[in-house]
Amino acid sequence: MGTPLAVLLVEDRAEEAALVLAELRRAGFRVTSERVMTPDLLKNALASKAWDIALTDYTMPNFSGLEAIAIIRAASFDLPIIMISSSAGEDVAVEAMKAGASDFFSKGNLVRIGHAVRRALAEAVERRARKKAEEDLRKTAEQFRQAQKMEAIGRLAGGVAHDFNNLLQLILGCSNLLLDRLPPEDPSRADIEEIRLAGERASSLTRQLLAFSRKQIAAPVVLDLNDAVRNCEKMLRRLIGEDIHLSLSLAEGLRAIEADPALLDQVLMNLAVNARDAMPEGGSLEIRTANARLGESEGGHLGLEPGEYVSLAVADTGCGMTNDVKSHLFEPFFTTKGPGKGTGLGLSTVHGIVKQARSAIEVESAVGKGSMFRIFFPAIDRTAVAPVATPAKPASRGGGETILVVEDEDQVRTLIRRMLQKRGYRVLEAPNGLEALRLARRETAPIDLVLSDTVMPEMGGIELARELATVRPGVSVMLVSGYSQVEIGAAHFIQKPFSAEDLARKVREIIDGSKKP
Template identity: 50%
Template sequence: MVGAREVYRRGSASDWVAEADVGGAGVAARLRVAPRPEVLARVRGHLPQVILVAGIAMALLLAFSVGLAQAAVRRADEARESEERYRRFFEADLAGAIVTDPEGHLLDANPAALRMFGLDSVASFADRRISSLYAQPEQRPELMAQFLAKGRADQIELDMRRADGRPLHVLANMVARRDAEGNILEFQWFLIDITDKRRVEVQLRQAQKMEAIGRLAGGVAHDFNNLLGVITGYGELLERDLSEDHPGRRRLREIRRAAESAAALTRQLLTFSRQQALETRVLDLNEIVPNAEKMLRRLIGEDIELVMTLAPDLGHVRADAGQIEQVIMNLAINARDAMPKGGKLMIETSNVDLDERYLATHPSVLKPGPYIMVAVSDTGHGMDADTIAHMFEPFFTTKEKGKGTGLGLATVYGIVQQSGGTVNVYSEAGHGTSFKVYLPRVDDEAAQIRAAEGEVLAPRGTETILLVEDSESLREMIREVLEASGYTVNEADTPEAAARTVSTKGAATSLLLTDVIMPGLSGPDLAARLAATNSRARVLYISGYTDEMIGSRGRGLDPGTNFLQKPFTFDALLRKVRDVLDAPS
């Protein structure tokens, strides 16, 4: 409050004085009014009027003083409210806010910034400079160049470090607070944590790169399958024509062995590109893993300890048993090669539930829900970040020349992806590696895994087969094999020629053996024409592509369709033909 007190002293005329004490809001003053002697001499006869005028003047002066004091109080309150408002905003802001002096010393930080950098309090910033937080100090000149050019820095991506050394990626804005002369008093930084966003972008680019490589690998494998089919097929025919003691048989066996190795590589490429045909069924991985133990012990050697930890209540998955065994074998071989001086190989199975929070930090095609996890871990030399970034690429290898094909982990990636799962890797140089495979859990009962049946002679037949294949060398070889097994073969090199054969000889055709993807009329379209002429005729599709890739081209095959993947052996072809012909209607 502002208060005033008037004091009048009477003595001689020269002692007439008016005084007032003014106080409040930290302001204290005494106001004093006294007439000059010459003025008193002139107005001595009009003293009452003088006193009245002096009183009015005093009242006006007091009112002005009170107004000044009240304005000062309002300004102080407004400044205090503005400071509190700014502090509340500063403290509650979800973005990190940091204040530094012109030399870069850290002065203040809000809770979001403290959390971002992994610090407990503003005192943790003591004696630090903003430059100490850069993971790449060369980024600072770029930021300052933009600030000097525009007077501020906007939307700059910076690579920084948390207090524990972990990487922190931020989107930064920076402005300056200046004094009246334009000198910089402090820099104000506003930071948004984009670490998870950057991680997702990197993983997305990796997935897109793997998808592109997979498409290329699938296309190359398809073309090679046709060529290998001709090589292996004619190799078989020649071997049958030669006597047991003919010197050419050994050379033919080497040709066939090389072709079979090449076919195995194309199968791995198809597996990586998720285009390999799978025979899926419900499996208990606690049966698959122990069944592979004997083979694993032979693979890894005696200087590596094998430890298996299997969950007693493990759920089931739907997958191809042979492919899952391949995944375990490839990961075990990778672990063995990482432990040249011995170590420990650990294989673990468990039930896991992946939630949205986990999947947000481990982007994949998976949805939240129950999964079966198979972990293959080792105590080897581990991998650095660059190796991890490329490890699933076909033909990428860190092994010395001549050792390994570079397709082991690529095959693992393809099998797991095609089985509806994902594989994550945790590794540090010098600290070992852990691969974790996640496959969707199903509630169905597991199928029994039966041992392979013994070899029997390939079956023969006398039916009429319409063969449609646009590769001339492969078509001629298949025709020769079928005719040698007793079948009558009508062949066509184009869908149009096959359509004409259907119209003239369709009624006598027992089986249509056709490629799926051909110029013009597709295999399924041709089968539909044959069905209109002969509804009893069976159909067997052959292709260097798989049913999944065929479906992506708009010519998908219905579930349960008879299909044979190229390249195939004569035995496989003849057995499949016989199975299709003998199947119940």
């Protein structure tokens, strides 16, 4: 025996309702039912439980069958409705069907009710399946449009950050060279220091743009997400303030993930700041972790393959957001805050970091009911290893080694030359890859390192490295770019903007490494 058929009867006469139910039972249905006679009783019944089918009379003292259909349709799009009437005229039937009835027949023909109910139920199942398929198609199309939009914005953001990093290289590099020359008591130092600090802040913004466009440097390691959250807890509490209660719900037996710990910290901080700003009067912030298995449907909606994942959820009790705001949430510079109260890069940075980690993020939110951001990281079978931080050692000076600097921006090339000469290196210069090749062929002395920009007119750094393998076999090449090492695919790499100390350390490591047998 199956589940009883839940029948909602809109009928003022008890004996008529009894006849209908008896005929349904004769047709083989097990029935549970409720009879209503007024609009209010009908609304209450619709709100109280889920019904399989509604049967309504056409004419009743308190309200009409057409009014009943309107009330039912307002509450349920796909609940089958059959109108049963003693007035079986064609005009009445047409009127009922236009109003939303699935079928119509006369009370004098109740023997049809079993067949009519089965057909109405089958049509309802078909309607629901069609509606779900249409909704799934709409969501997939919307996600595809959103992905295309984010990809286009990401390319633009990455290009802007790359170009801006060339300017920042000059601002920061020249500021540091000036500071190195001036005595501690020089009054100009304060102004130059302000310029340097402004450059550092601008550099932080470009890093966020690169993170959004998935072109930031990442150093992923196998880690325990629970440990990462615990390590960040104290900092998060300082960020959100005392009027927001932070709670952690960390699952036991959590599988390992592969992520950059520093970028993961940035994700947690940005989500916490976003939650804090959504709760100006205080509230609650909960961070949850869990193992998750995504099937084809769930994974498909997120752009992920089916399989095992680890989820990180950050939920707040803040003001929530509209669907329109949600659709723009991860776009760079989009913000609902007032002027001067945010860059609009926090969530776009989160999006970029998550995508770069081959993961996905989803958002659930409603106005007045808070928001929840949930990230799915691919689970891996390896054991998490806590990274050990090693302090950077000061770079050794050069010993007259020759470095070929290849950079199409004259000012940047001059700055790099000055940085290297100050550290004791002999520097050759070329404005592009072709000139660098000619110089490499002409130069009789050994070249210990080629330091080349990646994107240049005539010949870029990657093609230059391939050509140098023939012209100068064994020469080391370090590429420079405003993009990331992953984007460039180089063994030796430094990202703009870099300090003289960072450059000297990297150069020394490569040259010393090439001398080892």
